[in-house]
Amino acid sequence: MHGLINRSIQCFIRDAYGVSAWQDVVRHADLPVSEFEAMLHYDDGLTEKILMGCAKVLGRDVEDVLEDLGTHLVSHPTTEPLRRLLRFGGFDFVDFLHSLDELPDRARLAVADLEMPILSVRDCGAGAYTMQIRGAIPGFGAVFVGILRAMADDYGALAVIERRALGDRFDALDVRLLDAGFADGRSFDLARGA
Amino acid sequence: MNVAVSPAFDVVSVNLLQTLLPLHIVVSDGGVITQAGATLSKISGDGSLVGELFDDVFEVIKPAGLQGRRALLATVGSAVHLRFKKPPYTRLKGVVAVDHGEGLTVLTLSFGIGVVDAVQRFGLTSRDFAPNDPTIEMLYVVEAKSAAMNESRKLNDRLQHAKLSAEHDAQTDPLTGLHNRRALIQVLESAISAARKFTLIHMDLDYFKAVNDRLGHAAGDAVLSAAAGVMQSHFRGSDCIARTGGDEFVAVMMDTTDGNAVKKLCERLITAIEVPIEVDTNSAAISGSIGFTCSAQYNVPQIGRMMNDADHALYASKRGGRGRVTQFEGLSDEATKKNGGLS
Numbered sequence: 001m002h003g004l005i006n007r008s009i010q011c012f013i014r015d016a017y018g019v020s021a022w023q024d025v026v027r028h029a030d031l032p033v034s035e036f037e038a039m040l041h042y043d044d045g046l047t048e049k050i051l052m053g054c055a056k057v058l059g060r061d062v063e064d065v066l067e068d069l070g071t072h073l074v075s076h077p078t079t080e081p082l083r084r085l086l087r088f089g090g091f092d093f094v095d096f097l098h099s100l101d102e103l104p105d106r107a108r109l110a111v112a113d114l115e116m117p118i119l120s121v122r123d124c125g126a127g128a129y130t131m132q133i134r135g136a137i138p139g140f141g142a143v144f145v146g147i148l149r150a151m152a153d154d155y156g157a158l159a160v161i162e163r164r165a166l167g168d169r170f171d172a173l174d175v176r177l178l179d180a181g182f183a184d185g186r187s188f189d190l191a192r193g194a
Numbered sequence: 195m196n197v198a199v200s201p202a203f204d205v206v207s208v209n210l211l212q213t214l215l216p217l218h219i220v221v222s223d224g225g226v227i228t229q230a231g232a233t234l235s236k237i238s239g240d241g242s243l244v245g246e247l248f249d250d251v252f253e254v255i256k257p258a259g260l261q262g263r264r265a266l267l268a269t270v271g272s273a274v275h276l277r278f279k280k281p282p283y284t285r286l287k288g289v290v291a292v293d294h295g296e297g298l299t300v301l302t303l304s305f306g307i308g309v310v311d312a313v314q315r316f317g318l319t320s321r322d323f324a325p326n327d328p329t330i331e332m333l334y335v336v337e338a339k340s341a342a343m344n345e346s347r348k349l350n351d352r353l354q355h356a357k358l359s360a361e362h363d364a365q366t367d368p369l370t371g372l373h374n375r376r377a378l379i380q381v382l383e384s385a386i387s388a389a390r391k392f393t394l395i396h397m398d399l400d401y402f403k404a405v406n407d408r409l410g411h412a413a414g415d416a417v418l419s420a421a422a423g424v425m426q427s428h429f430r431g432s433d434c435i436a437r438t439g440g441d442e443f444v445a446v447m448m449d450t451t452d453g454n455a456v457k458k459l460c461e462r463l464i465t466a467i468e469v470p471i472e473v474d475t476n477s478a479a480i481s482g483s484i485g486f487t488c489s490a491q492y493n494v495p496q497i498g499r500m501m502n503d504a505d506h507a508l509y510a511s512k513r514g515g516r517g518r519v520t521q522f523e524g525l526s527d528e529a530t531k532k533n534g535g536l537s
Contacts, residue, residue, distance in 0.1 A: 037352075038345045081341040088334040091320050110338030190333055191314030192340075 001047045002114050005137075006036035009050050011079070012072045021057060029053025041113075047137055063142040070146020074154060085110065086151060087188040093157035093180055097121055097129050097148075117169075127177040134170050141171025148175060156185025214324055215302045217286070221248045223297035225263045233322040234303065237312070239281050252276045255285070266290045266299050276303070284312060310336055367437040369415055370422035378436035381446055382497045386489070393450045393488045395460060396504035397425075399441035399467070400481040400516045413473040417480060420471045428463045444504075451490045453521045460484045460519040468517065483511040487522035 013022045026034045029049045036042065055062045074083050089099030089106070099106075104116040117135030124130055131148075133141045145163050152159040158179040164172045208229065211218050216233035230243040243251055254265040256275040266274065267290075275287045288303035305312040309329055312318065323329045365377035373381070385392050399421060406414035418441065425435050425443060434446040450456060464484065470477040485507025489495040507522040514520070 037349055039342075039349045081337075085334065085338055085341070088330060088337070106334065106338075109335050111342055189314075190318060190320065190330070191310075192337055 001042050001044045001137075002111070003036050003040040003042055004038045004111065004114060006042055006047055006050060007038040008073060008079075009047070009054065009069060010036050012069045012076075013054060015076055015078055016068065016072060017058065024057045025050065025053040028056050051139065062139060066139045066142035067146040070143040070148075071150045072146070073143075074147055074150035083154065084188070084192070086147075087154070088190075093152055093155035093159065093177065096151060096155065097131070097175065098123070100131060129175040129177070131173040131175065132166070132171070133173065136169070138169045140169070141165070141173065144171075144173060148173065153183075154186050156181060156183040158182035211300070216322060216324060217288075217303040217305075219243060219248075219301050219303070221263055221266065221299040221301065223263075225249060227251065228298070231302075233318070236318075236322065237282060237284060237316045238278070251279060253279050263299060266301060267292065274301070282315065284308070284315075309333070370419050370437050372422050372425075372443070373434055373436040375436060375438045378434060378438065378444055378446065379497065381434040382500075385446065385448065386495050386497065391449055391451045391489050393447045393453075393456050393486055394500050394504045395445040395447065395456065395484060395486040396501070396508045397443045397445070397460075397463075397482050397484045398508055398512070399443075400483055400512075402441040402480055405478045405480060409473060409476050409478060413476065413478065416473045417471050417478050421467055421480070421482075424466045425463065428459065428466065444501075451488050453486075453488060456486055456488075457519050457521060460486065464517055464519065481517040483508055483516050484519040485509070485511055485522060486519070491522070491524075 010022060013025055023034070025031070029052060031046070031050065031053070051062050051065065054065045058065060073079050074086065085106070086096070089103070090096030098121060100119050100121050103119055107114050107116045115136050117133050117137075117140040119131060119133055121129060121131045131144070133144055135141070141163050145161055148159070148161045152161070157177060160176045160178065162174045164174065166172050211220070211229065212231060216231040218229075218231040219227050219234060220229035222228050225248050227243045227246050227248055230238070235242055235244075238251075248266075249262045253276065254261050254274065255277055256273070257265060257269055260268055270290050270292050272289070273287055274290055275285065277283060277285045285306070285308060286303040287306045288301050291300045291302075292298070293300070310333065313333060320330045365373055365380070367374045382392075382394070399418075402414065402417065405417050418437070421441075422435075422437065422443070425445065429435055429445055429447065432448055434448075436444050438444050447456065464482050467480060467482045470479045472478075485504045487500050487503045487507060489500065492500070503522040503524055506524070507520040510520040511518045
């Protein structure tokens with residue numbers, strides 16, 4: 001498993017619940033290392049072990065943890081580079097939804113060896129969209145619920161996002177866009193640090 | 195939007211150019227800019243370029259030697275490089291097409307490699323580029339790669355730090371902070387391979403075992419640390435001081451060959467070491483015996499041999515009553531040969 005994924009989980013727990021919570025996860029899950037490096041690779045089974053540890057320490061379902069992780073990836077100051085990369089996908093939220101088809105290709109351009117789930121987006125008309133996610137790790141669907149909710153906020157769009165499990169590591173997300181210009185959203189300059 | 199409909203272009207053509215080429219200009223037969231794309235107008239500072247003379251606005255950089263509309267006509271179909279004559283002085287590159295019927299020259303431009311700076315400088319958005327223009331994707335790749343590079347650099351920094359700290363640990367005696375035997379050997383090897391002169395000093399603490407037996411190992415450790423501190427204050431920063439065994443120390447004095455000066459220094463060191471060391475409420479009195487040898491005493495200095503010789507001199511000091519300094523006075527290599535290989 002790519003270190004970026006394990007590292008993201010670690011940073012999420014650290015930023016949202018504190019360093020001691022992460023140390024509890026390391027202890028509970030009996031992890032071989034206490035810090036994950038974003039640019040290294042780790043055993044595949046480790047990611048699920050980390051997630052089980054998080055669920056246990058936080059007393060929550062793994063899926064809830066994953067959803068919050070998705071939100072954190074877009075909305076926390078420490079993950080601003082990722083938010084910016086996602087915002088390159090579209091001028092507005094609808095544009096962004098359509099760009100998700102090419103998200104695995106975009107991710108590969110950034111980090112060539114990052115394994116991403118297969119995504120497909122369908123425009124069902126009248127502001128309804130369905131996105132299918134088939135991932136290497138169970139739970140990618142839940143992460144995307146968090147990501148899409150946070151990105152809708154980011155664009156200032158009002159949207160309802162619900163997840164349906166279609167099978168093992170196979171989810172559908174139903175997106176209903178209620179108001180594309182609901183709020184101002186956060187700014188995005190093409191130039192970094194502008 | 196600074197769109198002036200040129201009398202010679204119908205509305206469809208103007209819309210076409212505006213939609214497809216936000217960085218274009220149209221130049222009339224007389225060299226007047228009759229139309230400019232919205233993005234080009236946005237960056238040109240004064241606003242619309244329309245109505246200005248091409249020559250007043252742009253300097254032609256390539257092809258060299260030609261200016262104005264003549265330069266444009268000479269480059270039809272191939273690349274032309276321009277620069278704004280006034281602020282923002284931005285460089286642009288483009289390609290020229292000519293409508294001979296109407297006598298109009300169409301020039302479509304791009305920022306080339308300067309696009310990253312241009313986006314920042316002019317606050318451009320994705321709407322300033324045509325939707326089919328891969329510039330936005332290029333900006334994405336630039337940013338994604340620098341984010342990934344940044345992570346890699348941080349990892350490299352951490353690994354470098356860990357490596358240095360591991361190297362330091364591997365060469366340090368944890369109790370005294372002096373070098374260990376491994377570091378000492380490295381210093382000697384590099385001194386010999388660089389043919390530098392040096393003096394090798396071997397010191398063994400006297401009466402240390404009695405301190406250990408009487409006051410315990412913790413007190414013994416405190417005495418060793420104190421002795422190490424005394425040694426550090428007597429040698430130069432450039433000298434290597436190592437703890438090579440329980441109460442054995444070796445110092446290497448670089449570029450030092452004066453046996454008398456070394457002997458005096460070592461005698462001062464012993465005097466300092468004999469000052470009783472306070473450990474808790476007890477007082478520990480030790481001394482030191484020293485033997486040394488100088489690389490100049492050998493035709494071909496060898497680490498093992500010099501260590502042995504310094505050791506012999508040290509034991510001569512011990513036999514002589516401890517608390518004293520002896521220089522090795524064996525035969526040099528040359529003398530050994532002359533004497534039939536005996537030393």
